[in-house]
Amino acid sequence: MSAPRSPNPMTMTEDSITPMNGAESLVKTLLACGVDTCFANPGTSEMHFVAALDRVPGMRCVLGLFEGVVTGAADGYARIAGKPAATLLHCGPGLANGLANLHNARRAQTPVVNIIGDHASCHRQYDAPLTSDVEGWARPVSVWTRTVDRAASVGSAAAAAVQASRAAPGGVASLILPSDVCWDSGGTVAAPLEDAPAPTVSPDGVQRIARVLRDGKPALLLLAGAALEQRALADAHRIAAATGAQLMSTTFNARVARGRGRFAVERMPYSGDAARARLVGIRHVILVGTQAPANFFAYPGKAPRPYPDDATVHVLARPEEDLADALACLADALEAPRIDAPESGPFEARAGTGIITSQAVAHSLNALLPEHAIVVDESVSFGHAFYPGTVCAAPHDWLQVTGGAIGDGLPLALGAAVAAKGRRVIALQADGSGMYTPQALWSMAREKLDVTVVVLANRKYAILQHELAGVGATAGKTAMDMLDIGNPDLNWVKLANGMGVEAALANDMARFNDLFAMSLRRPGPFLIELSI
Amino acid sequence: MSAPRSPNPMTMTEDSITPMNGAESLVKTLLACGVDTCFANPGTSEMHFVAALDRVPGMRCVLGLFEGVVTGAADGYARIAGKPAATLLHCGPGLANGLANLHNARRAQTPVVNIIGDHASCHRQYDAPLTSDVEGWARPVSVWTRTVDRAASVGSAAAAAVQASRAAPGGVASLILPSDVCWDSGGTVAAPLEDAPAPTVSPDGVQRIARVLRDGKPALLLLAGAALEQRALADAHRIAAATGAQLMSTTFNARVARGRGRFAVERMPYSGDAARARLVGIRHVILVGTQAPANFFAYPGKAPRPYPDDATVHVLARPEEDLADALACLADALEAPRIDAPESGPFEARAGTGIITSQAVAHSLNALLPEHAIVVDESVSFGHAFYPGTVCAAPHDWLQVTGGAIGDGLPLALGAAVAAKGRRVIALQADGSGMYTPQALWSMAREKLDVTVVVLANRKYAILQHELAGVGATAGKTAMDMLDIGNPDLNWVKLANGMGVEAALANDMARFNDLFAMSLRRPGPFLIELSI
Known part of the structure; x- marks a missing residue:
């Protein structure tokens, strides 16, 4: 295989002159898609990727001594950067070592481009010691999983992985690269694919929730994901002020912007007993970007849900929908007055003293x-x-x-x-x-x-x-x-x-x-x- | 549910008087089956198992601070003890952290009773944060996987897991226990199930290999697993001495007994190039407890196998068969004379000196x-x-x-x-x-x-x-x-x-x-x- 050649020598780019292997097309495509940071714990099957890093400048590589470091760091990176990092993991066991933190990333709805090098396609049949079920292990934590079968497809698969990881609300896209598709020439850089905007909720749905809130019975707005960003929280506070609804976030959140001068939100208590006590009398639970909450664990003879058994659960917006827009529409439908962010005036606080509590x-x-x-x-x-x-x-x-x-x-x-x-x-x-x-x-x-x-x-x-x-x-x-x-x-x-x-x-x-x-x-x- | 009661009070045992929960029946069944060591990294869903350890004496529990410690230790334990240990892991992510070393145990054919606590059956539907595909992750490393659905089945499932792990050549048996089957009463201790003996190879198969060796062309006996025990190696050396066949073990072995006064065996080189050089001229590769060997990794343009392309591969015994018996039968069929173990006479050796090499x-x-x-x-x-x-x-x-x-x-x-x-x-x-x-x-x-x-x-x-x-x-x-x-x-x-x-x-x-x-x-x- 050779790289595609431009018909007109005057328009030839460097890429069209030099035959490129799959690994180089991977690095170039990731960079073209805005993925410029890679957390890596490479092995033999990833050496062509590592070699490509020298030939293609621009990728910041951070080495982890264990794969759980790599996957957890990719999660933390994207929560702050607002865009995915790549991982680089070695075969099934390398993926396995990173799975627990990919599970956390999945629950955080974090975009991660999770790259796993594997045996050359032709070598799998021999069941060499590292042979394992890479796809089978990756799928439960991934919104998208693909094993690439030839060098020419590496670039387009990488672009698709970036897009899949970024599709609202975000998730782990697992790209499995047999080593031969990395070392073979014929690599082609793919252009970035467009992000699909998060769908907006229907006006009917918003009106339905507005009617529930106007009804005046005790209601809880349970917020998660992008509903915890300040703009969305401002509208949630408008709704609360206008209707008396309570606001709460889920117990464990990927990222909450908070502190002086910002809209605050209480968390759902971890303990099911504490949550039940806190939510006594709630008649409506309105979900904004999350599913109906369950306690972290079940206990003999205890209720599985943190809210009263007779409460009705409503969905304002699903995790993949535009949560900020949904809250703004609901606040407008309720004709809730705008409210200012909390005072951030003079602040005095004293550090803790004495014994450690x-x-x-x-x-x-x-x-x-x-x-x-x-x-x-x-x-x-x-x-x-x-x-x-x-x-x-x-x-x-x-x-x-x-x-x-x-x-x-x-x-x-x-x-x-x-x-x-x-x-x-x-x-x-x-x-x-x-x-x-x-x-x-x-x-x-x-x-x-x-x-x-x-x-x-x-x-x-x-x-x-x-x-x-x-x-x-x-x-x-x-x-x-x-x-x-x-x-x-x-x-x-x-x-x-x-x-x-x-x-x-x-x-x-x-x-x-x-x-x-x-x-x-x-x-x-x-x-x-x-x-x- | 209550524990079964003996119809005659005179024959009542402690177990038939006290209702037993699933966790207690688990510990008692494991002990009855000879599993008295547990490597553990427990979490909330395993607290009933942990509590049962106090009520049922006899189980040695070793705590690991990370699940990879737990699974690797269970592998190392069984290689020396010749019987399985139990693991105790917490939900899907706990299993995930232990998968890489379970993969190693699978390749070592080590018996491991791999116990994973999970959410209560009734709680899975709520998709709480730790909910994950435990069975899906366990299956690729396991010879046997079962999720128990009620307390009364915990004992019999544990006995079946022990049996499955010990079935020749040995493997990982994954027993998934939702927390409700551990806390519910109705637990019943199960009796140990008999080990099935490893099947012996057919006399025809032995004669076929004997004919290959009598042929006199360069042959390699590739030994693995129980074929590396001293009794089996003694017969392998008889065969080598009588026929000129070469002996070699696989590159990575669970356990080899060696040193002065013991029959030795060379390892297949790790490097494919070195192995190819070492095996030049070999016409027959005879497998004893292993599959046809492949190189650890594939490289562009290199042969995937460590032996010559024109060699013929024969199977004396599959991993699950009685390897020592197969070698003894083959040595007898060749009328190979008995040979003594190597001299272990006086030994002088000097420790290394100077720079570190x-x-x-x-x-x-x-x-x-x-x-x-x-x-x-x-x-x-x-x-x-x-x-x-x-x-x-x-x-x-x-x-x-x-x-x-x-x-x-x-x-x-x-x-x-x-x-x-x-x-x-x-x-x-x-x-x-x-x-x-x-x-x-x-x-x-x-x-x-x-x-x-x-x-x-x-x-x-x-x-x-x-x-x-x-x-x-x-x-x-x-x-x-x-x-x-x-x-x-x-x-x-x-x-x-x-x-x-x-x-x-x-x-x-x-x-x-x-x-x-x-x-x-x-x-x-x-x-x-x-x-x-």
């Missing part, structure tokens, strides 16, 4: 969070006061692990920091979860990223000890050993140092406040082990 | 390896001299990562050490691969296991730099950055200390020899960072 750390975050910080919250049980306690902090974005696959906090922080040059990333990281993918620290050091990692070190799976008690079990030694990670104690300062990240221990709030403030003044990553 | 380290291992050591080899590129260089070391077992999913070395060493009380485990670990699942170090410290970890720290993906050169690529900075893990340098001493494992750095062979010998005399794990 969730509330004290929340006070410190509220006082010390720098302007336009990005908070990545995987604080699990200890962090219960952090979100409500920082509603008046300097304007910031709040990112969460969305799919319950723990260990995503550090990778998300890595990716967010790559996307957000000039903004500080604050990773609030429980210790148990932090040990799932600690390798992200090394990539932060390598890329010299401005990340402050706060490890909340309680040396146990506190949430599980709570769950075990909830099961009504008498917790004896064998069971408690499964929930205690304090034997031996992890030393996060040494772990961080071992991966090239400076770190220090804080045993009280004064030391924490000092270290936290200091970390904001210095470039590069810094880890604080907060002994709680 | 693969050969020097091999000399040290050859001299210093303790009797009945278990070597776990994930030494990748640097370790090329280790296997051939230790053929005369004290008797030991040699374990390898079998499926190409790197990062399994430390988990395998953990599991082998749990199974092999009183034997020293030596983990020969490349640094790049070691960073995939370093959390295994913490479990070694927690369980106070006698493991000497030797990290071969070259601070790069050396094998990939070799592959990139093989691709014919000019390696520029962008590409080389993807293959260099030396910026920043990992500090393995600090990483190990951070997880409670004592450690030291060796910059020359004298220091390495001292540290290695010292590690053998002290209980518990020790890590040597060997700067290469």
